Amino acid sequence: MFPRTLLCLAVFSASTPLLADTVWLKNGDKLSGTITVFDGGKLLIQTKYAGAVAIDWKEVKTLDSDQHLLVKQDAYAGEVSKSLTAADDGKVTLANGEAPKTVELASIQQILKPKPIVTDLVWKGNVDLALDYQRAEKDTDDYDVAFKTSARHGRWRHTGEGEYNREVQDAETTTNNWRAEYSLDRFLTDQWFWQGRINYKRDHIEELARQRVVGTGPGYQFWDDELGAFSLGSLLNRTDYEYRDGSKDNFYSVAMKWDYNRYLIGKKVEFFTNGEVGKPLSGVADYALDAELGLRYKVTDWASLNLKAERDIISGTNDADLNKTRYTAGFGVAW
Template identity: 65%
Template structure:
């Protein structure tokens, strides 16, 4: 029984090692783990002994992987390698069946896992919290909580987001609003999709107290991979505005929505921007803009520091709204 147990453990160790990726450094060190991505001069290796390690690409001698990886050389040239085999210093072999190809590491711009179109349920998202306390001639307390999440299964994608903001100046409430949005995407091809969405905003301080919007229209996914995603959607909307004095407005509009994020510096920094710009069809308002742009700096695999700027602007016959907010806070992601 003891010999069988030892044999079983040896086979497990051999099997685990055979599926691990290996990176050889120019100083002679060898690291094993899982290659997640290479971009911006950093090779991200996930290990069970040191967590996620960003490696300087210039220090890498060669590497090996038995997994299929997408190798990009330049903005447009790229191929799927069935496996990577070690070669001489500064080189790697792209194994593609009967015609392996040796390339210089310096010629590679990106390495990432190919993302299949149809896959099991995947769920990603993040929650951010920012608090601002200022004690001066006017004491200010500002609280902001926001979340964004996506769930994808096959040709369906669910998108949900929300935000709550409250601010006090000398114990007087000066800001109190929240908003939430849900959108459902149905992919027609790998890139084109059709979106239906609903949005609700509530403001207890400003003149424009309630906004309800439903819309539908086509969209296009430019990319969605290990390094980020970018999509545009063109929508026809029905909006209902309720003002604090009881006045109401209902109108149809055309709008363009965008959703962008991009990881940099070995996936330690993330740039993101979401928003929508629209124009009513019956001239009840000139235009509306609701946008945000920011950065996330990853402290760990799940925690980050967030910096964000938000712009909410409406120009119409019943008055204008022009608000810009800047927040810094802490976030968690999955």
């Protein structure tokens, strides 16, 4: 009896089609797959035949899904729907037990898979690793590890990043430094936000041994969608310098931060740049620049190759200027 039951279940499973989400477009086309996210005017659906496909939300006629999805009709609040059911053109029905609700597609700002605790959490990031071993007249070992991650829920966005650099030539360490930064953004509108951040840098080789920066100020998010993001921020900073001989400087400065990335060639290639340029309000230094520029090429959905150029300048300090350019090539992971 038990084997017969198993056989019936197997036959039923084989004869039952796998459930899939469906999106109907205004031009008459239909796509089947798994809805991943809708944000920034783009609906991302994962298909077996074309991978991840980004669809302009204005071209969607209606859609259907058996997933539990968080549907947000404004930037900060939403409801978890047990399923989505196709409705009239330009509409979709949110199925929640005995009280289904049909809404206009134009009123929906975001669709996410709900998280267990913070249902509207969006988390993304990357880790890049570069290694260079050169055996020639001068033996060189070069290591570079960098990470950046951000998590957003409601009006809040948390961003953490860090990097470690080490270079050894003929058993002598010529570069050995690391940095870490945490920033917290509170969105006042869909674009305007207020940021607070703390940054720490430690260098075991250069005369400028330690840098501590605490700052706050307004910022503007121009866009943040499936094809990239761009934001600018202005900060009032309190900066502390500590030199290798034990002397110290501290001062206030104004700074401009930027963070830009753009996906190209069907999201296979990512161009990115981020950094900060600052001007002290006193005569401790002329200016400071910390910038990064690079490309990532996605080998798989999670693995990538990367090329980066980094520039770090501090000009006009009382004890020691800094002017360093670094080029790296390596691999990484992203999520």
